[in-house]
Amino acid sequence: MDLTIKPEYRQFREEVRAxxxxxxxxxxxxxxxxxxxxxxxVERSMAWQKILHKKGWAAPHWxxxxxxxxxxxxxxxxxxxxxxxANAPAGIPMGLHMCGPCIxxxxxQEQKDYYLPRIxxxxxxxxxxxxxxxxxxxxxxxxxxxxxxxxxxxxxxTKIWTTYAHYANKIFCLVRTNKNCKxxxxxxxxxxxxxxxxxxxxxxIGLDMIREQNTVFFDNVRVPxxxxxxxxxxxxxxxxxxxxxxxxxxxxxxxxHYALNRVKEIAEQEAGSFxxxxxxxxxxxxxxxxxxxEITALEFTENRIKAALGSGQSPGALASMTKILGTExxxxxxxxxxxxxxxxxxxxxxxxxxxxxxxPFVGPEYALTAMPRYLNxxxxxxxxxxxxxxxxxxxxxxxxx
Amino acid sequence: xxxxxxEEQQMLxxxxxxxxxxxxxxxxxxxxxxxxxxxxxxxWKTFAELGWLSVPFSADNGGFGGTSxxxxxxxxxxxTALVTEPVIPTLILGGRLIExxxxxxxxxxxxxxVIQGELQLALAYNxxxxxxxxxxxxxxxxxxxxxxxxxxxxxxxLNGHAANQILVTARLSGDVSSANGISVFVxxxxxxxxxxxxxxxxxxxxAADLQLNNVKVPAANLLGTEGAAFDAVETVLDEATLxxxxxxxxxxxxxxxxxxxxxxTRKQFGMPIGKFQVLQFRMVDxxxxxxxxxxxxxxxxxxxxxxRAAARKAVSAVKVxxxxxxxxxxxxxxxxxxGMGMTDELNVGYYFKRLTAIxxxxxxxxxxxxRYGLVA
Numbered sequence: 001m002d003l004t005i006k007p008e009y010r011q012f013r014e015e016v017r018a019x020x021x022x023x024x025x026x027x028x029x030x031x032x033x034x035x036x037x038x039x040x041x042v043e044r045s046m047a048w049q050k051i052l053h054k055k056g057w058a059a060p061h062w063x064x065x066x067x068x069x070x071x072x073x074x075x076x077x078x079x080x081x082x083x084x085x086a087n088a089p090a091g092i093p094m095g096l097h098m099c100g101p102c103i104x105x106x107x108x109q110e111q112k113d114y115y116l117p118r119i120x121x122x123x124x125x126x127x128x129x130x131x132x133x134x135x136x137x138x139x140x141x142x143x144x145x146x147x148x149x150x151x152x153x154x155x156x157x158t159k160i161w162t163t164y165a166h167y168a169n170k171i172f173c174l175v176r177t178n179k180n181c182k183x184x185x186x187x188x189x190x191x192x193x194x195x196x197x198x199x200x201x202x203x204x205i206g207l208d209m210i211r212e213q214n215t216v217f218f219d220n221v222r223v224p225x226x227x228x229x230x231x232x233x234x235x236x237x238x239x240x241x242x243x244x245x246x247x248x249x250x251x252x253x254x255x256x257h258y259a260l261n262r263v264k265e266i267a268e269q270e271a272g273s274f275x276x277x278x279x280x281x282x283x284x285x286x287x288x289x290x291x292x293x294e295i296t297a298l299e300f301t302e303n304r305i306k307a308a309l310g311s312g313q314s315p316g317a318l319a320s321m322t323k324i325l326g327t328e329x330x331x332x333x334x335x336x337x338x339x340x341x342x343x344x345x346x347x348x349x350x351x352x353x354x355x356x357x358x359x360p361f362v363g364p365e366y367a368l369t370a371m372p373r374y375l376n377x378x379x380x381x382x383x384x385x386x387x388x389x390x391x392x393x394x395x396x397x398x399x400x401x
Numbered sequence: 402x403x404x405x406x407x408e409e410q411q412m413l414x415x416x417x418x419x420x421x422x423x424x425x426x427x428x429x430x431x432x433x434x435x436x437x438x439x440x441x442x443x444x445w446k447t448f449a450e451l452g453w454l455s456v457p458f459s460a461d462n463g464g465f466g467g468t469s470x471x472x473x474x475x476x477x478x479x480x481t482a483l484v485t486e487p488v489i490p491t492l493i494l495g496g497r498l499i500e501x502x503x504x505x506x507x508x509x510x511x512x513x514x515v516i517q518g519e520l521q522l523a524l525a526y527n528x529x530x531x532x533x534x535x536x537x538x539x540x541x542x543x544x545x546x547x548x549x550x551x552x553x554x555x556x557x558x559l560n561g562h563a564a565n566q567i568l569v570t571a572r573l574s575g576d577v578s579s580a581n582g583i584s585v586f587v588x589x590x591x592x593x594x595x596x597x598x599x600x601x602x603x604x605x606x607x608a609a610d611l612q613l614n615n616v617k618v619p620a621a622n623l624l625g626t627e628g629a630a631f632d633a634v635e636t637v638l639d640e641a642t643l644x645x646x647x648x649x650x651x652x653x654x655x656x657x658x659x660x661x662x663x664x665x666t667r668k669q670f671g672m673p674i675g676k677f678q679v680l681q682f683r684m685v686d687x688x689x690x691x692x693x694x695x696x697x698x699x700x701x702x703x704x705x706x707x708x709r710a711a712a713r714k715a716v717s718a719v720k721v722x723x724x725x726x727x728x729x730x731x732x733x734x735x736x737x738x739x740g741m742g743m744t745d746e747l748n749v750g751y752y753f754k755r756l757t758a759i760x761x762x763x764x765x766x767x768x769x770x771x772r773y774g775l776v777a
Contacts (some may be wrong), residue, residue: 001410001470003402003703074402170670282774289773293718300696307404321689388682395681399688 020086023051023059031355032087036372038380039212041355042125042167045089049122052091058120060097066104066112067120074308081254094162095119095126095353099172099240102189105241108232115191129159129173129192130239131215137389139174140183140236144218146190148225153177153190155198155221161383165201165214169194174235181233189235191227198222207375209350220376251306252317252326259333260292266340266366274390278340291332298325320390327380327387334374341367345374402507404699410474416451417478425482427748433485434605438563440485448486449518457492457640458500462512469643469712473564473702476644480651483755485606487523489648490560491515493641495522495568501633502585502625511566514758523564525555525611526634533764535570535634536580540613541743542571542751549586549623551616559762561609562599565590569613573628580631587622588613604758605751631746636709638718642763646716646723647698649759650691653730656752657687669738687733690726697722717769724766727756 006150031044052058060076062068071079083090088309091097100119103111118124135142144157155175165171171192192199198221204213220314267279267280267288278284302322305315344363353368361368381387395401406414424444433441448454456471465471472493479488496515499507499522514520531537540553551571560565567588575582581583588595596612624630661684664675674680697719704715731753735742742749760766 001404001406001699001703003706005402078578282771284768285774289770289777290721292777293721293773295702296718297697297722299695300700301692303402304404304696304699307402310403311405318692321692325689325693391682391685392678394685394688395678399681399684401661401664401675401681401684 007304009078010072012075013082016079016082017086019055019057020082020088020127023055024048024088027356028089029087031089032353034353034369035090036208036210036353036369037212037376039092040089042092042164044355045092046122046125048089049091049096053120053122058091059100060098061097062104066100066116073306076252077254077306077384080251082253084258092125094128094164094168094172095124097162098128099126099170099191101242102172102238105235106189106238111191111229124170125164125168126170126172126192127162127165127168127216129162129171131159131161133158133160133215137386140176140187142176142183144173144175145179146177146223147187148177149222150344151225153188153223153225153228155190155192155218155223157218159216159218160213161204162201162214162216163212165194165216166203166211171216172229174239175233177235184236186233187235187239188232189229189238190223191229192221192223196221196223207378209348209374210372210376212376219393228340250322250326252304252322252330253295253302256295256298256326256329256333257292259330259337260295262366263288263333263336263340266337266370269364269366270340270342284339288336291329291336294325294329294332298322298329301325304346317394320385320393320397323384324381324387324390324394327377330380331377334370334377337370338374341370345371406474407661413453413471414474414478417453417475420447420451421482422482425484427482427751430483430485430605433749434566434601439489439601439605439607440563444486444688445518447756448488449516453488454492454518455516457497457514458516462500463516464512469640469702469705472640472644473698474648474723476647477615477651477698480648480653481655483605483652483751487560487563487607489641489644490524490564491520491522493644494524494559494637495564495566497640498524498585498633498637499587499624500634502630505620507587507624507678508714520566521560521564523558523560523567523609523635523746524634525558525561525567526558526638527558528554530577533768535638536577536631537570537578537585538583539577540569540571542573542584542586542618543725544573544620545617547620548617549584549620551586551613552587553613555611555613557762558609558611560607561597561611562607567595567611569611569648570626570630570634575628582628583626583631583634584628585630585634586618587624588616588618592616599705602758604755606758614753618737632709635703636712638763639705639712642700642716643701643721645759645762646694646701646719647728649723650694650698651725652752652759653687653691653694656730656734656749657684657691659749659752660684660687660737661737674737683733683737687730690729694719694726709775710776714773717773717776720764720769721766721773724760724769731756 028044028048031041049058054224060069060071062071103115132142146155171191174187175190176186177188198219200217202215203211208214270278272278272281305318308315344367347362351362352359455465456467460466499511526535530539530540542549542551569586569588570583573582573584594614594616597609599609601606665673669673701715701719705712734749735753738749739749
């Protein structure tokens with residue numbers, strides 16, 4: 001048992017750092033710095049993806065045969081950490097992290113050859129059509145229907161919470177192809193062009209007053225059967241492949257440490273209410289330290305998972321645990337941030353946080369993102385399988401209840 | 402970075418696990434806790450024969466040369482069975498302090514006796530005015546010829562009832578809260594002027610309060626240089642705190658698993674209570690709290706290898722996490738066991754009470770949060 005870092009990893013970190021130093025322009029870093037959601041500014045994220053793609057680093061977690069880097073789990077974590085510290089815009093996940101892996105796992109050779117390079121290059125911009133107004137946590141109850149018509153399906157229904165659908169030219173959907181069976185057994189995975197007639201996209205404005213999500217309506221939309229991934233009615237299995245692909249791969253602790261350190265910096269700048277600085281307010285700092293200790297525990301839980309992955313073990317339902325802990329702690333961190341900025345969390349100035357806006361704003365710059373982040377982060381315990389769903393998974397899979 | 406056990410570590414864990422399984426069932430533990438001594442002298446001999454009492458000492462002093470990681474693994478095992486044998490007081494608080502401060506004669510005589518299982522030790526550092534802070538020492542020492550004369554009182558001295566020699570912190574100089582001027586003296590348990598008030602603690606262990614009225618201690622029993630003992634005392638308290646936290650993690654594991662098992666058999670409203678989502682979620686939170694604590698003892702054991710500054714911060718962090726999680730897991734275990742959780746009949750209450758006691762020892766959550774803030 002030891003914490004020593006192999007020299008080759010140090011060297012790798014240096015290599016990543018040098019690349020970021022040379023390629024991340026101030027514009028790109030601004031997008032990372034001002035981001036208030038896991039979904040960063042589209043234009044700059046995609047510009048950054050092109051740079052990464054040129055280097056061969058757009059999809060580190062993909063198998064090398066499809067354009068991955070061949071990095072192990074530790075190298076991938078180092079890369080993610082360095083990108084975070086350098087304020088690189090985060091990759092938009094729907095193509096690289098969601099649709100891509102499904103195509104890799106379950107697509108035909110033809111589909112892989114066509115779609116995967118377009119995901120890597122950013123030529124296709126994907127959005128995800130899973131949730132419906134009546135199918136949230138109970139995703140298998142989804143109703144959006146695909147009726148067979150010769151070589152095509154005819155799609156009718158509604159998808160909701162579709163992040164960045166207004167930027168996307170493609171959507172991957174779970175649709176119902178059989179109503180007379182167990183809900184999971186009548187679902188099919190389809191790739192759909194957003195320009196197909198019959199698709200309309202309507203905005204959903206979030207608590208942060210930002211348009212991130214949409215409702216997507218399908219009215220007799222004709223989709224070739226050739227766009228199906230996997231067999232008809234096997235969509236649930238295709239969707240689950242994604243869970244296997246990245247299980248335990250996501251780390252929360254580095255970003256949480258980073259964000260909490262920003263809170264500490266704010267506390268150095270802000271005045272305490274009864275003299276001194278906020279960073280000298282014992283009650284506030286006690287809460288900062290409590291959260292820091294929780295993050296440290298999560299950091300080592302994630303280290304244990306990485307070590308298990310590295311030696312070929314499966315972390316299993318521990319991925320559910322890190323999702324629960326990571327998101328719940330992130331809510332505590334963003335809550336501390338709005339408390340640190342105090343009344344400067346109140347001015348509504350969404351336009352000023354758009355990268356490149358260069359608009360005048362009220363209050364100190366570090367206060368600009370605090371409230372939008374706090375509001376947006378409430379979503380983290382809801383999406384990606386709500387934390388209640390994740391607790392259900394642990395109860396069943398780990399505790400055998 | 403890896404979390405695999407070495408072959409030697411695996412052997413240590415396995416041998417303790419085997420002993421506990423064969424020789425330490427809960428009913429045995431219950432009897433031991435209520436016996437005159439509070440633990441088994443026979444077990445102590447066995448610990449010595451199996452080499453466990455040599456683990457934290459360097460090879461130069463006849464020890465196994467173990468690290469904070471070995472001690473952490475050992476105590477996690479002990480925690481699963483709520484072992485009452487005074488490993489922390491004798492090995493860490495006593496033995497390690499002698500190893501850090503003692504001269505060759507002191508180390509040779511005292512440490513070899515500890516390793517052979519022939520000597521019980523205790524550390525008397527805490528006082529009513531100190532509230533667990535080892536720098537606050539009201540107990541005084543003054544030189545008189547070939548002796549030191551000690552006066553004052555000490556509280557909650559773990560293993561104070563059984564120790565043959567008690568290591569006492571006393572002030573030779575400085576303010577009552579100054580880290581400078583503190584010395585450690587090896588005081589014979591039967592010394593004239595030393596009054597011991599032993600008592601059983603709520604977790605089935607033993608401690609004692611001490612009164613020192615002009616206790617004469619030979620000058621040869623001073624450990625280290627006059628007035629310069631604080632760093633070593635703080636070091637062994639951190640080592641003891643980490644061991645205690647590891648013990649807590651072992652106890653938490655048994656407690657949450659016992660609760661999950663119970664919820665699968667206890668039926669109400671026509672079904673096992675473990676089928677109720679509201680209870681499932683609470684047990685998931687117990688499971689996660691234990692996993693986070695396990696990560697923390699690994700963190701603290703490994704960071705402790707990096708030196709004192711890292712150890713200080715890491716140990717306070719782990720004590721905070723364990724204190725909170727111990728409360729949560731202990732209280733939830735009692736609640737989910739319902740009325741049975743309130744009885745002396747089940748082992749649940751014993752684990753609950755041990756976790757409650759662990760938070761109070763060596764500084765509770767508030768103490769270590771404040772200390773973390775000072776070193777962070």
